[in-house]
Amino acid sequence: MTSQPFNAAALRGAVDLSALAQPPAGQGAPGGGATGAGGSTDGLVVDIDAQGFGTLVNASSRYPVVITLWAASQPASRGPVDQLAKAVRAQAGRVQLGVVDIDQAPEIAQAFQQLGQSAQLPAGTPMTTVAFLQGQPMPLPPIPSDEAATQLLEEVVKIAVSNGVAGRVPGDHDADADEGPADGSDGDVEAELPPLHQEAYDAIERGDLQAAADAFTRAVEADPTDADAKLGLGQVTLMQRTAGVDLAAARAKAADAPTDVAAQTMVADLDVLGGHVEDAFVRLIDLVRATSDEERNAAREHLLGLFEVVGSTDERVRKARSALTNALF
Secondary structure: OOOOOOOHHHHOOOOOOOOOOOOOOOOOOOOOOOOOOOOOOOOOEEEEOHHHHHHHHHHOOOOOEEEEEEEOOEHHHHHHHHHHHHHHHHOOOOOEEEEEEOOOOHHHHHHHHHHHHHOOOOOOOOOOEEEEEOOEEEEOOOOOOHHHHHHHHHHHHHHHHHOOOOOOOOOOOHHHOOOOOOOOOOOOOOOOOOHHHHHHHHHHHOOOHHHHHHHHHHHHHHOOOOHHHHHHHHHHHHHHHHOOOOHHHHHHHHHHOOOOHHHHHHHHHHHHHOOOHHHHHHHHHHHHHHOOHHHHHHHHHHHHHHHHHHOOOOHHHHHHHHHHHHHHO
């Protein structure tokens, strides 16, 4: 969807947010320190100060958190916040949004500015919105429209699930999705997950990847047309393959052995897990070009498997399929 940096691992340690991310003793539920008209009683969108910031960052170990900046002294800066808030509520508890008035919390704005510099954004690009997964920051691009906000959050949720962060914001949020039909029909409200899917996500949340894989496998066996179960199984399998792998060591090994299928596919897996989908696809397509016979087939099969992990309807998959065909023929 975007070429902007979107990878927690690449930014690990790049900016010290620890001073902001420490909740005070006795801090309450996520969103503590929230005040002002921008927040809500549903817990999905909360106004936060520096203290509330730490609580939300800690909560990102259970579900994805997005924190966005605006300034009360600049009313025009409120537009993207409202777009995000609408999109967050439509996610029905899969994401929480923290809203910071930088007139009241300038230290958070300074931290975001440092983060934008570390992420090597184009000169002059303001860093106003950051997602957090497991406490790690991921800069997000500007949000020009409601549609862009929706697409952005869908990508955040997808990456969160692929990293084992699949919890929900506490509370019953099914009725909070924006602008549902007045006749009481489902509209945009998220439907209840099938039992095996719920079992799988519960297992992911508690860190039991094998149980999650087993649940998704049973769902596929029960319904071979269940695309969501197939996607979930592929993502969990990816998480299992990369568990405990040192990213820097894996990259160094791949750099030393450009035609080593095992080394290159491992880095491709890590790239997909970190959100660098296009990089992973290009790496394996180049590997297909550089190898032959069994090695070439192994690289091709691994790439096809990653297509399933990302999702066959994803535009990046469509482009990569075309590039793979050109590499093969």
